[in-house]
Amino acid sequence: MKEVKSYKSIQTLSQLVLYLGFVVLYCGCLDLHSETKPDRQxxxxxxxxxxxxxxxxxxxxxxxxxxxxxxxxxxxxxxxxxxxxxxxxxxxxxxxxxxxxxxxxxxxxxxxxxxxxxxxxxxxxxxxxxxxxxxxxxxxxxxxxxxxxxxxxxxxxxxxxxxxxxxxxxxxxxxxxLFLNNFSETFFAPILLILSILFLGFYFLRKKEIIFFNFSILLFSASLIEVLNGFVGFSLSQFSDFVVPLTYFNFAFFPFALLLFLIGIFPPFFRNLFKILAALHLIVFFISLVNNYENGISFLNSENDYDWIIVFEGIVAIFSSVYVLIKGNKNLRTITLGLLVIVIGGLHDILVDLELLNYGVRLIHYSFFLMLLLFGFYVFKHYWELLHSISRMNTELRNKNKELQRLIQIDKDLALANALQKSLLSSKYNEDEKIKIIGFSQNLESVGGDYFDHTKDSMGNWAILMADVSGHGISSAMVAAMSKMAFVGAGAYLQFPSRVFHSMNRHLVGKTKNLFITASYVFIDTESYTATFSNAGHPGFFLIRNSESDVIHLNVKGKPLGLFSHLPYDEETVKLQSGDKILLYTDGIFDLLNEVGQSFGEERLKSLLWDNRYQKFQDFAKVIQDSLFKFSVGWKYQMDDLSFLLVEIK
The missing domain is CATH 2.60.120.260 (Galactose-binding domain-like)
Structure with missing residues (x-):
């Protein structure tokens, strides 16, 4: 009896939190759109x-x-x-x-x-x-x-x-x-993704419970809707050929995922009705894509063509929810309330887009989170009831399983953090008619503070950045992500290295919590064959030119980013020749140790570059990587994150 009382008390507390969450969301909605809000913008x-x-x-x-x-x-x-x-x-x-x-x-x-x-x-x-x-x-x-x-x-x-x-x-x-307006979406997206993975784990633990699998799909689609938005979408605009189709396909997929979730919950008659709607949804969507194939699919016109099926699905969902509520099915009350919230919010915003209602408060975002909160409450309640039905004899085993799940989740989170950090890096190989680029990075831990970026402007010129956050691990990786965003924000000044660092430093000062970033930046003008470069406390970079007698070390003075405001940054320009190679690197290469404690050092790196200068470009990069690997006995004596970018001028 004590366990049952405990269960009821937790359920009551969960309901209280749910209602409080609704009040907070509702008040937030009124506050964000209040006419009394200061109208600076x-x-x-x-x-x-x-x-x-x-x-x-x-x-x-x-x-x-x-x-x-x-x-x-x-x-x-x-x-x-x-x-x-x-x-x-x-x-x-x-x-x-x-x-x-x-x-x-x-x-x-x-x-x-x-x-x-x-x-x-x-x-x-x-x-x-x-x-x-x-x-x-x-x-x-x-x-x-x-x-x-x-x-x-x-x-x-x-x-x-x-x-x-x-x-x-x-x-x-x-x-x-832009960042603040989309902070909640950016913040909640990884939470939704982690919850999606969590419920997928629940499904594999209890494969007969399809509700967990369907809810996992729904959360995954919701996380994509939230993350491919505003500030993140702006940051990924260079990948628009991939991000835009993914976004539109997911907009169409989310109502389908919602129907799949409802199919596993509602009574048989409505379950069959939702199955018909789900099949009709897919048919209408693909027909709309075919009808709007004009020099490539027009997603906007396609979306405009299948809006009616979403409105129809919303109307059916409303009547189904009202029927279930009237019949007094207490088990489905939370689900139907969540369904009504998202459908009414979505219909309201569609009618606004169709200009049948005057523009005012947009409800979909608040409805979206409130629906997920209600659905999540229902699924958690369902799962809690399953756990409550397990015999006391399995208590110890269940606790051990929970601990194992926690460790697995930590591993998944670290793997996710590693994957997210890899997204900071530009592709490891890039090439056009004027230039070749190969990159390499080896973190000391699962995540690290090194990252590099190379981007091509509309004139065919190349901007190349190598950065190193002090320390290593998760804190450095977070600062690396911040500096990546700061570099994206400086995109308007790519041809002016000193202005790039000035802009990045201005956005980073006071936000890095005593961590700092060293960086080397090179802008290569492919028309004039010049490289303009600036430095922020970094070791600089090497120029390998076959006609010279040794490797050329290029550097200018500059303080690290994130420490002091209003710092000046110098820049210099060097003439390039066909066949020149440029190596940008982090000091983790110098700190690399061998089995007797010797460091790799700058002179060893210069000798390696000079001795192999006649190698083909890709072979040259592989020689550098293999030499570092062998020197440290398979990264066994690596002391810091290390990265390098090798560039060849055609």
């Missing part, structure tokens, strides 16, 4: 400015030359227009606000189509991404030219124009706002 909104539009059958190279008398004024709350076939849409508004900002940008909350941005007669930005759903932060000239003009040519059949959230902001503030 809204005062910078483009929608406070007069906006004008103009249709053209031909692309105009200098939209600033369009006569004033042909522009037509947009309504104050009008977002855009209905597309016209083979027509370009131009929208202009004043850029006078930029003079009030130190580093002005145009922050666009979501951009669904390709566009160009002109400041006066100057083209300052061109989007080449299709079906793009992530934010843009576009640097502007600080001296206003009078107007900003957006040029659109959309393949989206239902809409052409701007988003609801278009602001003038300072560059650093835009990044901070």
């Amino acid at each position: 809204f005062q910078q909104s483009v929608y406070l400015l007069d906006r004008y539009y103009f249709w053209s059958s031909e692309e105009i190279k200098d939209p600033n030359s369009i006569p004033d008398n042909v522009w037509r004024k947009l309504e104050p709350n009008q977002l855009g227009l209905y597309p016209q076939e083979n027509q370009f849409l131009y929208i202009k508004f004043s850029d006078q606000f930029v003079r009030q900002l130190k580093s002005p940008v145009l922050s666009i909350g979501i951009a669904l189509e390709q566009f160009k941005l002109f400041q006066g007669s100057e083209l300052v930005f061109e989007s080449k991404l299709q079906d793009h759903i992530f934010p843009y932060i576009i640097p502007l000239n600080q001296n206003p030219s009078g107007t900003l003009i957006l040029q659109f040519q959309s393949r989206y059949k239902s809409f052409i124009g701007m988003d609801r959230e278009v602001y003038f902001k300072d560059h650093s503030q835009a990044l901070i706002d």
Whole structure:
């Protein structure tokens, strides 16, 4: 009897926490969208400015030359227009606000189509991404030219124009706002992923309980929805060819996963009804993809075509939930409440998107978490009842199994952390007609503080970064992730190494908790065959040129990142030649020991590079890696994380 009372008390406590969670979410919803909230950003909104539009059958190279008398004024709350076939849409508004900002940008909350941005007669930005759903932060000239003009040519059949959230902001503030606005999604995504793995583990422990498997799938899809959002989506924009399709497929998959979850719970009649809906959902989705295959699938038009099936599914779910509630099925009360919450929130936002309701509070995010909270409560309750039914004779074994699960989960978490950290690194091999790059990294522990990045700009030039966070392990890996985000945020200044480090340092100071980052950065101009470089307390890098008498060590002075604010960073430029090789590295190579305690050292590395300078590029990189491996007897005497990047100029 005591155990039963304990179970009931825990259930009562869980219900109390659930209701409190609902109140917090509801109050948070009211607070975030309250009309009394300080409206700092809204005062910078483009929608406070007069906006004008103009249709053209031909692309105009200098939209600033369009006569004033042909522009037509947009309504104050009008977002855009209905597309016209083979027509370009131009929208202009004043850029006078930029003079009030130190580093002005145009922050666009979501951009669904390709566009160009002109400041006066100057083209300052061109989007080449299709079906793009992530934010843009576009640097502007600080001296206003009078107007900003957006040029659109959309393949989206239902809409052409701007988003609801278009602001003038300072560059650093835009990044901070973007991160803060999406902090909850970014924070909850890994939690949902871990919960998904946890419930998948529950399923394998009790394979007859399909509810755990279905809920695991639902949580996994939810984690993707949350992580491929806002700030993270912005950071992964260079991988848009992969991220955008994944995002849209997952948007369509989540209602399907929800139906699978409900199939395993509801009574037989509704179970069969949901099976029919699930099959119909897949059929309509794939038909919509086929119908919208225009120079590659148009996901936006596809989504527009299968919205009706989601609305229909929502209506059926509402009636099913109401029926179950009326019949008084207490076991399904929590599930039906969660279902009603997500369906009503989703229907509300779809009707807002269809402009059948006025734009106001968006409910889907709050409904989303409240639904998962209710569903999670139901599944945990179900699992708790299973545990409660186990005989006392299995108590000790169950405790040991729980401990084993905990250790397995820790291993999975470490593996996940290792995989997430590897995502910081650029691909280990890259090549174009001007350059070859090979990278290598070996952490001392599961995760470490070394990372490298190499990215190609629109002009074909290369930006290459090698960074090393002090220490090693999880804390260093977290700071490495922060510095990676800071480097992404400095993307507008890639051709200016000193400005890249200045921007990164400004974002990192005060946030690294006494850890610091050393880094070496090289910008290679493939047209002029020059390398401009800067340094932040790093060992520098080596230039291997066959015509020279020795390896050339290149370095400039600079303090590590994250320690002191307002630090200057110097930069220098060196002329490159065809066949030149560049090695960027971390000092973990120098600290590598052999079995008698000798360190690898700088001179040994220089000798290795010089003796093998005539090797083919990939063989050269393999020689370096094998030499380090053999010297430390299979990394047995590795003392720190180590990494290197080898670059060859064609």
